[in-house]
Amino acid sequence: MPRATVDLNPGQRPDEDPSLAVRNNGGTPPAAAPSPAGRREALLVLSFGGPRGHDDVMPFLENVTRGRGVPRERLLDVAEHYHHFGGVSPINEQNEALVAAIRADLAASGVDLPVYWGNRNWDPYVEDVWQQMTDDGIEHAYVLATSAYASYSGCRQYHEDVARARIATGGGPTAEKLPHYFDSPGFVRANADALAAALAQLPEEHRGTARLVATAHSIPDAMAAVAGPEGHAYEDELTAAARAVVDAVAPGREFDLVWQSRSGPPSVPWLEPDVNDHLRALHENGETAVVLFPVGFVSDHLEVIWDLDNEAKETAEELGLAFVRGGTAGTHPAFVAMVRELLQERRAGGEPRLGTNCPAACCHVARPAARPA
Numbered sequence: 001m002p003r004a005t006v007d008l009n010p011g012q013r014p015d016e017d018p019s020l021a022v023r024n025n026g027g028t029p030p031a032a033a034p035s036p037a038g039r040r041e042a043l044l045v046l047s048f049g050g051p052r053g054h055d056d057v058m059p060f061l062e063n064v065t066r067g068r069g070v071p072r073e074r075l076l077d078v079a080e081h082y083h084h085f086g087g088v089s090p091i092n093e094q095n096e097a098l099v100a101a102i103r104a105d106l107a108a109s110g111v112d113l114p115v116y117w118g119n120r121n122w123d124p125y126v127e128d129v130w131q132q133m134t135d136d137g138i139e140h141a142y143v144l145a146t147s148a149y150a151s152y153s154g155c156r157q158y159h160e161d162v163a164r165a166r167i168a169t170g171g172g173p174t175a176e177k178l179p180h181y182f183d184s185p186g187f188v189r190a191n192a193d194a195l196a197a198a199l200a201q202l203p204e205e206h207r208g209t210a211r212l213v214a215t216a217h218s219i220p221d222a223m224a225a226v227a228g229p230e231g232h233a234y235e236d237e238l239t240a241a242a243r244a245v246v247d248a249v250a251p252g253r254e255f256d257l258v259w260q261s262r263s264g265p266p267s268v269p270w271l272e273p274d275v276n277d278h279l280r281a282l283h284e285n286g287e288t289a290v291v292l293f294p295v296g297f298v299s300d301h302l303e304v305i306w307d308l309d310n311e312a313k314e315t316a317e318e319l320g321l322a323f324v325r326g327g328t329a330g331t332h333p334a335f336v337a338m339v340r341e342l343l344q345e346r347r348a349g350g351e352p353r354l355g356t357n358c359p360a361a362c363c364h365v366a367r368p369a370a371r372p373a
């Protein structure tokens with residue numbers, strides 16, 4: 001398959017780029033001491049990955065679900081969603097846009113730090129990017145996962161991706177995952193602007209009364225039970241983020257948090273209610289309009305555009321509910337600036353103020369769907 005990584009992963013030799021030896025703008029001392037003097041650092045945007053054409057779809061899905069006990073019928077079903085869009089997941093161009101926006105923001109702020117991109121499940125694979133960073137002389141990588149929340153899928157599995165890549169490379173740069181950023185003002189601002197824009201799309205008579213419905217990827221109950229140091233951090237963090245987003249738009253207004261994109265065998269319980277069932281319940285309660293906002297995701301990737309813009313929208317139409325879907329953080333300037341702020345805080349050392357760190361041992365989970373049902 002084509003290596004689409006070349007342009008995005010700079011491959012610039014640090015010894016040819018004297019600016020890399022000086023970690024701050026124009027050689028003036030930074031306000032806070034940089035991380036260990038002279039260490040060659042980089043940012044790695046670490047994401048899920050997605051297919052680039054019809055032929056990639058099944059191998060991609062097999063990568064995602066290896067050892068997970070996801071039934072074949074579910075895979076074929078999801079494959080159809082990808083084929084509907086030419087076998088191309090939008091997530092790749094969204095990550096490319098995010099990387100470009102982060103680079104531009106860092107450059108404009110005088111932060112000289114190379115930015116790389118790698119994925120868990122598809123090209124550019126994190127293993128290949130780790131090799132590239134190693135060849136480029138990078139000694140330490142800050143890792144931004146394209147997931148804002150705790151849980152095995154959203155956090156720990158990204159740690160495992162890094163570990164796998166380091167093993168494959170025989171080391172390479174040391175790594176440090178940036179914290180969960182669900183509660184960072186830049187993430188909240190980006191989602192709040194998207195929610196406000198969605199509300200503005202509703203006919204005026206619905207704006208004050210429309211039900212605000214946050215969505216996130218469902219996960220197995222067993223995975224939710226061990227998310228974060230005390231369990232259930234996934235739901236707690238989502239509730240906190242949705243609350244903050246709604247408060248920024250309509251202080252104190254009620255909202256619901258529901259789940260989408262359930263996978264796994266039917267015998268394994270996952271977080272409920274599903275968004276479609278919830279729309280039916282709202283309709284039965286006499287609601288007439290809904291605004292969905294997928295605060296659980298960072299970009300409008302396939303699970304957003306298929307499961308919400310096709311399925312949930314269709315459900316709403318059948319019920320006669322006025323329906324609008326809000327956007328995700330994407331490349332919102334406040335979100336992009338947040339990435340820089342997280343980075344700068346980490347590079348300066350000291351007490352972190354932004355984000356929420358997962359302790360080393362949290363979100364361990366026996367793969368819940370790995371045993372035969």
Ligand SMILES: CC1=C(CCC(=O)O)c2cc3nc(cc4[nH]c(cc5[nH]c(cc1n2)c(C)c5CCC(=O)O)c(CCC(=O)O)c4C)C(CCC(=O)O)=C3C
Nearest residue numbers: 048050064068078089091146147153154217263301302303
């Ligand atoms: C919490 C969470 C996030 C959010 C955090 C994050 O973003 O990391 C997320 C994101 C995503 N999930 C994605 C796609 C898929 N997820 C699947 C399956 C699963 N997801 C799970 C959880 C999550 N998933 C779980 C517990 C499974 C069961 C298998 C397992 O235990 O791992 C499957 C298999 C088929 C199926 O749906 O059954 C696919 C294709 C894409 C890419 C979309 C695109 O291509 O644009 C993205 C961003």
Ligand SMILES: [Fe+2]
Nearest residue numbers: 153217261303
């Ligand atoms: Fe998923």
